[in-house]
Amino acid sequence: MEAFDLLVIRTGESVFAINNACPHLHLPLTNADVTEEGVLVCNMHLSCFDLLTGDIKAWCPGLDPDGTAKNPQIKALGNISKNRTPLNVFPVRVNEGRIWVALE
Ligand code: FES
Numbered sequence: 001m002e003a004f005d006l007l008v009i010r011t012g013e014s015v016f017a018i019n020n021a022c023p024h025l026h027l028p029l030t031n032a033d034v035t036e037e038g039v040l041v042c043n044m045h046l047s048c049f050d051l052l053t054g055d056i057k058a059w060c061p062g063l064d065p066d067g068t069a070k071n072p073q074i075k076a077l078g079n080i081s082k083n084r085t086p087l088n089v090f091p092v093r094v095n096e097g098r099i100w101v102a103l104e
Contacts, residue, residue: 005021008101009051017089017099018089023049024044024059040087047059055087056086063077
């Protein structure tokens, strides 16, 4: 397994573990927001992911559905944003105050 940064998130009673790299541009997610519905929102380009499944809820909302950008200010973002990939999530168990993460 390749080395990566693991990010553990506690929200309410729930604990999640994810690869600390946004699937969009692999930037850290340490400043991402988490909604009450368990959706992680990357603060860079606002892609959204389901924290339970990793599924994409929204992919760079500033881009057109085909991954391109008509807005000249983010046009360069279009070509590097076409490979939609879900968030890498890992199973978590909390037992007696300890957090266990299954990495494989
Ligand atoms: S780096 Fe997260 S949405 Fe672009």
